[in-house]
Each structure stands twice: as C-alpha cells, then as structure tokens.
Amino acid sequence: MAAGAERPSVVKQSKASAPRGTVNPDAQVIADFTSRVNTYAELHDSIEAQLPRLPGEASPKEIDTHQRAFASRMGKARAGAKHGDIFTPAMQLVVRKLMGQLFTDAKSRRQLRDSIMDDNPGASKALLTVNGRYPDVVPLSTMPPDVLTNLPKLPAAVEYRFVGENLILLDVDAHIVVDYVARAIPR
Numbered sequence: 001m002a003a004g005a006e007r008p009s010v011v012k013q014s015k016a017s018a019p020r021g022t023v024n025p026d027a028q029v030i031a032d033f034t035s036r037v038n039t040y041a042e043l044h045d046s047i048e049a050q051l052p053r054l055p056g057e058a059s060p061k062e063i064d065t066h067q068r069a070f071a072s073r074m075g076k077a078r079a080g081a082k083h084g085d086i087f088t089p090a091m092q093l094v095v096r097k098l099m100g101q102l103f104t105d106a107k108s109r110r111q112l113r114d115s116i117m118d119d120n121p122g123a124s125k126a127l128l129t130v131n132g133r134y135p136d137v138v139p140l141s142t143m144p145p146d147v148l149t150n151l152p153k154l155p156a157a158v159e160y161r162f163v164g165e166n167l168i169l170l171d172v173d174a175h176i177v178v179d180y181v182a183r184a185i186p187r
Contacts, residue, residue: 026094030152033091037169040086040178041155044171047073068133070174075131083130086169086179095167095181098150103186115144116185120162128163128180134170138163 024030047070054066087095103109120141127135134140141162151160154169158178161170167184168177 026097029088029090029094032088033086033094034152036086036088037152037154037158041157043077044074044157044173047077048173064136067173067175071131071133071171071176074171074174074176078131081130081179083179085130087181092181095151095184096186099147099167099184100186102146102150109186112144112146113185116141116147116162118142120164128166128168128177128182130177130179132177134161134168134175134177140170 050073051066051070054062058066084092102112118141143160143162148160154160157171157173158169159172161168162185163180165185165187166180166182168180170176171178
C-alpha cells in the first residue's frame with residue numbers, strides 16, 4: 001500500500017448488529033385484538049358462571065330463554081360498547097388485508113366467495129349492532145377453513161361469521177354480535 005494511503009476499513013458485523021428478519025408490521029395490532037377478545041371472553045365466562053346451567057337435554061324454549069338472559073347481562077356489562085371496540089380501526093384494516101390475501105386469483109376468488117355466500121344471510125337480512133341479538137330467522141353461515149386459518153385464533157366464547165360481506169364476532173352462548181368488520185370480503 002502506498003505511503004499516506006488509507007487502509008480500507010473492514011467492519012465485522014456482530015450477530016447482535018446483524019439485520020434482523022422481517023417483522024410483521026401487523027403483529028402489534030393482532031396482539032391488541034387478541035387481548036381485547038380475551039378480555040371479552042373473561043367477561044363472558046364470569047357472566048356465564050352467574051347463570052343457572054342449562055339441563056343436558058334443554059328444550060328450544062329453555063335454550064332461547066337462557067340465551068336472552070345471557071345477552072341481557074352481557075349488554076348491561078358492556079353498556080358502552082360500540083363498533084370498533086374489539087375490531088379496532090387498525091384491526092379492521094388488517095382483517096381486510098388478510099382477507100385480500102385469500103382472494104388473489106380469479107378462480108380462488110370465485111370459489112371462496114361462493115363458499116362464503118352459500119348459506120350467508122346477506123347484509124340486508126341482518127342489521128349489525130354491537131350487543132344486538134343475531135336474528136333468529138337468519139341462518140349462521142359456515143366458515144371456510146382457509147378463512148379461519150388466515151385469521152387470529154379465537155377463544156371458545158366467540159366465533160367468526162359472515163353476514164353479507166361483513167365479518168362478525170358472534171358470542172355463541174349469548175347469540176349476540178360482539179363487533180364486526182364492514183366490507184371484509186374484497187369485491
């Protein structure tokens with residue numbers, strides 16, 4: 001090397017300063033959603049513990065009476081609940097993004113939409129209201145496994161369901177809409 005010339009610096013990258021793998025930017029939003037759903041499930045469980053148990057072979061009338069009592073208590077406990085409390089605006093965007101990933105090509109989009117809409121009640125038949133009773137005359141849609149795999153796992157107290165293009169969280173025992181994402185299915 002010539003006199004006065006600078007030596008090229010060799011910087012070794014330690015493992016600690018090495019670039020990390022990509023981080024899921026939605027992870028914090030999903031973690032917040034999971035925390036909110038789990039808090040709801042804890043409330044659900046505490047209210048359920050206060051209600052008399054249904055007999056093993058309960059009649060439809062007994063089931064309906066139990067659901068309505070459960071829904072009434074949940075409504076009182078969540079009197080200030082509103083759309084966006086659990087599916088926050090950020091989580092609604094994540095859900096739409098996750099759903100969009102399932103509808104990538106025309107063939108899968110058509111098949112998945114047909115599967116979702118097969119027994120879907122449609123938005124016009126069910127008014128979505130937080131803490132509102134899921135209408136008795138509207139059938140519950142089944143959830144395609146691809147959709148369930150793509151969405152965050154839920155506690156047993158709640159389930160995902162579609163009503164039209166909207167994704168709802170349904171309290172299965174109280175038979176109420178916990179929260180929802182409007183226009184969750186891409187067009």
